[in-house]
Amino acid sequence: MFGAFGKPRTLALLVSIAFLVAAAALGAIYIFQPKATIRITTGPEGGQARRFIEAFIKVAEKQHPRVHFEQVTVPDLASSAKALEDHKVDLALIRSDAPLPINGETLVILRHDAVAIVVPNKSAISSPADLSGKIIAIPVGPAQNDNSHALDLILNYYGMQPQAVKREFLAIDDIGPAIERKRVAAAVAVGPVGPGDVVDTVASIARATRNTPKILAFDDADAIVKRFPMFESYDVPQGGFKAKPKVPDDTMTTLAVNYRFVVPITMLDIVANAIGRSILATKAQLTNIAPTAAAQIEAPDVSDTNPLLPIHPGFAAFLNNGDQSFFDQAQSFLYIFGIPLSVGASLVTLLFSTLAARRAKKDRAATQRLLSIAQEAATAEGERLEALEKEFHKAVADCLGGADDEKADQWKTSMAIQHALRRFERHGEAAKSGSA
Template sequence: MFGLFAKSRAMAIAAAIAFLALAGALAAVYFISPHAMLRITTGPEGSQAHRFIAAFIKVAEIQHPRIRFKAVPVADVRASAKALEQGKVDIAVIRSDVPLPVNGETLVILRHDAVAIIVPHHSAISSLVDLAGKTIAIPIGPAQNENSHALDLLLNYYSIAPDRVKRVFLPVAEIGPAIARKQAAAALAIGPVGPGDVVDTVASIARVTQGAPKILGFDDADAIVKRFPAFESYDVPEGGFHAKPEVPDDTVTTLAVNYRFAVPIAMPDIVANAIGRSILTAKAQLMNLSPLAGQIEAPDVSDQNPMLPIHPGFADYLNNGDQSFFDQAQRYLYIVGIPLSVGASLLTLLVSSMSARSAKNDRIALRRLIALAGEAATADRDRLETLEQELHEAFVACVEASSDSDKGEQWKTSLAIQHAMRRFERRHAALTAASAATPRATDESVEISPPHS
């Protein structure tokens, strides 16, 4: 019984020490660790996405020396979303019209790419419906399949079977000549207002057709967005895609898809806050390294039905303004420290309770030793043998518990054991002496007289 309590007490103390050591180790790792490593997707070598991510990493690591980034090349935005979903990266560049990662949340909007259907100035095509039965040219590149899929969505909206519009994928420089040779009736390019596929495609067509190409507008853009939330209504300003001649020649409403940084739902708030804040504050520096940074913006926190929710850590920054690293860290210390403190307190109470129980059992053992010594003084030989067995059991229990008892308890136990042993020895001696003094019973001789004859 005493051994069981001793072992339990030792295990509780060991658990408390291990618990506190773990808490200390976690705190040390958090504060002493030189940096966190975040994996981020990037496009194929030489692509616009690859150049932008390289610029972002350079600026972000200067602003946050504790954070390091590892670029993870992916084939396209579809693969980028899948990498985040599978836990292979911590930050992914995703596009709104491709399947979104189920575990992702928005950090920042990187840019808006207009969906431009471009026709030569003399073309009779005035809307997307007029493309049925014709061929459309799409620039070759990492996003060509996603761009073709976007066209499918728009054709479905107008109840046109996608296979009724043939696609040819060509280098941008060859799209203008292909249209001039009647190999294609129009071109589809998706890109930003600024350097990119749309501007290059417009220039290619303008050079060959000797006129300003037209950008088809979408009068029902809002209705399309309600049906396909991957798109957004987008106004292209006059001359947005070509200065001389101006393309478009007036503001035109079209559609757009957006690129954004997505991060896992499980990303700590403090990390999401730091990354999102650094992107917004370093926008000017990023623009010096990549023109694509010009459209970076914060997501709309007032949107009640976002396509991909904003990460709460960055949303807190957008709603409440800047918070210092200490403020953010303090929140985590409370979250982690309170359970650790409660756990340590409970362990202390458990150890104290077990110590008190052990001390109580030590007192019971002492009283039992004294009681055995008292009973031995008057016991007969049979009872003395029974008491000796009980004394042996009590002695074993006291020895097992002695390593966890304090010096005072050990001293008391030692005295009680010596006292009991002396009383048993005296009783044995007394019983032996009494047995020797008692005379043995002798048999009386009986004389038998012979019978008379």
């Protein structure tokens, strides 16, 4: 019990060292970890999205040999979002008009795909509102159900139920002949400006009808976007879908959806920052491998006050503040773990110091009590002397409980015990002499 300064201080020192070792180990694991695995959704089989993912993994693993991407196959874009929600992946490819993950935040925008309603040159259909009662062709492919859903939203804006417009899913080469035979009245295709479903659909109709088809403009695109923010207003340049003759024949406004990489809210800022920067930095290489899929890669707009999915704060910090050195990023990482560990070590040291001080105070009180027992025993008689002797034995037992503490404290305790014992012996001898 006595001399308790040594043990708590030693224990506190050991605990503090343990905290520092843990902090150093975390830092070492972060810096020297041989390989990190990032799980990523693949996109639908056969789609441009999957081709982009494959190109991205190839470039990213070459740039960062310690990073390994584990592909998680999903049948469609809705499943991609669900995989992120269920914590099965760390990086998911989504489309803005498909169901969005509730725990997702945007990293980069990969591509904008125009929603094009293509009609033959002499069609009576001049506006999306004229589609009621018509049969519409949609190109067969991995995104056909997503494209059909996009059409449902457009019809809803114009006050039409989805069932008011029938759909036929056709191979692109069959869409032109179907329109020429009036089997279908128009086609809805979703794709980029450049090679893709819209360009191919326009070409199919032009071949079959021997005339240049038209693209319907969305004059009320801004109003549609306000109601359905999964769309965006998109300006297609003259000749964006056919060079000669030009389709469209002038710059026109349509709707578009976008593809984006989304990460979970819980992803560390330093990780999201690194992935986002890597994608932007390798855009040129990705474009060489998959030009159609990668040419439009861009950072999200940090000034957007009402984004469809917020930008991950780790990547937003990079976009706002520019490049950060490794030490700036490592400092953020160490703040997460180092500060709590340091505070924990300080609290443990304070706790043991407080306990040591309390115990030392108790030891001093016990020592003082031994001395006071000795003084009182010198004059006590009878029952009081017996009571003091009992208290003395208990105090001695308490003192001996700390016999493995520091030698200096043991010496002081031993001196107090010997002093009290001599007092009892003297008083006992005096009592015997008096009785004789």
